[in-house]
Structure formats: structure tokens, C-alpha cells
């Protein structure tokens with residue numbers, strides 16, 4: 001087929017896929033321009049409802065109601081209220097998620113609490129050796145603080161590495177570099193069979209695919225809200241503590257907000273019941289309420305529909321890259337099998353840094369991950385199939 005015919009065929013296919021896209025209308029709820037934005041796995045786009053809400057929070061709730069807003073504007077209960085809004089997206093019943101702090105801080109809370117839950121006899125922590133660095137740094141510190149040994153292993157090595165010594169296992173649901181989706185049900189079951197406690201980092205899966213926290217009996221989980229949940233730069237993260245473990249959740253960061261009676265101002269600490277134990281100090285209200293407005297785009301949207309579209313987008317991108325990129329110029333690191341793929345495509349390319357710079361100049365925004373990875377994130381709420389075709393075509397031109 002001629003180059004022209006290939007292009008016509010892919011464009012026609014994109015048009016057909018866009019016409020059948022049940023989520024196409026959601027894009028109108030975001031502030032976007034002519035750029036093809038494939039970096040929602042780093043910073044999600046701005047939902048249109050956010051600026052007006054933030055304006056109201058600042059001018060009316062803070063500016064006029066001032067201190068009254070802690071009650072009257074629902075500020076005090078925002079961490080658990082917004083946690084309950086995120087819960088169905090990750091397969092959790094209400095009352096198990098609190099929003100607040102960064103992912104890094106929540107990894108620390110969850111991992112130390114997991115080690116404490118596992119008990120004294122277990123002296124080893126397993127951590128995903130391929131993890132986003134912050135999780136590894138925090139796991140190292142958590143191990144040092146709790147007197148455990150840290151053992152980095154790949155997720156595939158976890159079943160063999162588990163033993164009666166294992167206290168806790170910290171894993172990523174989707175790998176930030178390759179986009180590989182790890183087998184959360186099987187790995188959680190293996191961790192449990194060894195009598196250990198599982199901690200999952202959902203940064204790259206929440207809002208992109210069903211997680212099934214309750215269904216698969218995950219113990220503890222954390223995630224950010226600025227990627228597929230579109231909460232904005234630095235929006236607060238969240239912590240999930242399974243309902244039946246909450247009584248045993250012994251936070252390494254007990255603050256007055258996790259006290260059973262915060263305004264009792266007592267010198268001794270008695271933890272609150274339930275998910276509130278995961279709170280620490282005063283919530284970051286401006287970011288948190290921006291996130292709450294951002295989550296409104298999920299009204300009427302099912303995570304299953306998002307997953308189906310995500311797979312169709314990444315399939316189509318891989319197909320278009322195969323058609324447009326010169327042979328052998330890039331190599332996909334992202335698994336072909338749907339059961340092993342998150343919502344991004346990672347392409348290895350020797351001059352990835354330079355290629356990404358040129359892509360961005362030409363209106364296709366992905367990102368570069370050291371040393372040689374081109375990363376393209378597909379947010380089904382606002383990325384369409386024509387975007388995918390254009391991104392792959394421009395990539396092909398840049399690579400030639």
C-alpha cells in the first residue's frame with residue numbers, strides 16, 4: 001500500500017472509532033486546545049468545572065465565610081467525603097479511603113502500618129525493584145526505621161521471594177515506565193498466602209482501569225489524583241485501608257486530625273475509628289476542593305467503559321506506529337496482551353529525548369523518561385482516535 005493509502009485507511013478507521021465512542025462527549029468537560037495531549041499519566045488536563053469552583057472556594061468560602069467554612073462549607077469532612085467519591089473508581093466500598101498528603105507520604109504511612117500489622121516475627125519488606133523512585137526511597141527508610149531488611153524484587157519474582165519472613169510487600173499496579181499492568185489479584189493472593197500484608201501504589205491505574213480493591217482483598221493502597229483523576233498539579237493523594245483492618249491500622253504519623261476527638265486537645269493519642277485514622281494534619285483545602293470539582297466528570301461514567309476505550313486507544317496507537325514509524329526505529333516496551341497493559345504506550349528509542357522535544361514542538365505532547373523511553377499516556381475521558389492517528393503520524397515524520 002502507498003503511504004497515502006495507509007494514511008487514508010488509518011484516518012478512516014479513526015473516524016469510525018470516534019463515531020462509535022460512547023465517551024466522546026466527556027471531552028467537552030475539559031479545557032483543551034489543538035494539541036494532542038498524551039501526558040495525562042503525569043498531569044491530567046483541566047476539567048472545566050474547576051476554575052469556577054476554586055474561585056467560589058477562595059472568594060466566598062474563604063473570603064466571606066472564613067472560619068465558618070470548616071463546618072458550613074464541608075471543609076472538615078472533605079478528606080473522607082472525597083475519598084468516598086474516589087472509592088467506586090477503584091472498587092472500594094465507602095468508608096475506606098481518605099484523601100490528603102502526597103503519594104509519597106501515604107506510601108510511608110501504609111508501609112509502616114503494614115509492617116506493624118504483620119507483627120514482630122517478620123523481618124523483611126519486599127519492594128518492586130522497578131518502582132517509581134519515591135516508593136523505593138520511602139521503603140528503604142521505612143525498613144530502616146522499623147528494623148526490617150528491604151529486598152527489591154521484580155513483581156514477577158514476588159511469589160518466589162515471599163516467605164514466613166515477609167512482613168509487607170509494596171507493589172505498583174501499573175509500571176510508570178513500561179506501562180505494564182501487574183496481576184493484582186494473583187499477587188495479592190500470594191502475599192496473603194505467605195501471611196504478609198500487601199500495599200499497592202495505584203498512581204498509574206486509578207481512573208484508567210478497574211482496580212477491584214475490595215474484590216481482591218487488597219490490604220492497603222495509595223495513589224495520586226493528578227494523573228487520570230485530573231485533580232491538578234500537586235492535588236492530594238489518597239490512602240485506602242481495608243475496612244476489617246482499620247482497627248489495626250497504627251499510623252506512623254498520628255496527627256490531631258486522626259485523633260478520635262480532634263478538638264479535645266488531649267496530650268494522649270487515641271485514634272479515630274475507620275478511614276479517618278489515615279488523616280494527619282489540616283487538609284489542603286484549596287487543592288482538595290479543586291479535586292472534588294474535577295471528579296464531577298466521572299458522574300455517569302463507568303470505569304469499565306473507560307478501560308474498554310483505553311485498550312482500543314493503545315491498540316490503535318500501536319497499530320498506527322507500526323504503520324508510520326520506520327522499521328526498527330522504535331521498540332514497544334508495553335505488553336501486547338490486554339491483561340498486561342495499563343493506559344500508556346512506552347516506546348524505546350535511542351534519541352528519545354530529542355524526539356520528544358520535536359514532537360512537542362509539533363503539538364504532540366508525551367514525555368521522555370530517562371534514558372531512552374518515549375511515553376504516551378491515553379486518558380480515555382478526553383483523548384480520541386483521531387488524536388491517536390495524528391500523534392502516530394507526527395511521530396513517524398519525526399523519526400524519519
Ligand SMILES: Cc1ncc(COP(=O)(O)O)c(C=O)c1O
Pocket residue numbers: 102103104105132134135172176201203204224237
Ligand atoms: C508510581 C508513582 N508513585 C508515586 C509518585 C509520586 O508521588 P508524589 O505524589 O508524592 O509526588 C508517582 C509520580 O509522581 C508515581 O508514578
Ligand SMILES: Nc1c(O)cccc1C(=O)C[C@H](N)C(=O)O
Pocket residue numbers: 041042043132176203234
Ligand atoms: N508528580 C509530578 C510532578 O510533580 C512533576 C512532574 C512529573 C510528575 C509525575 O507525576 C511523574 C509521574 N509520576 C511519572 O510517572 O513519571
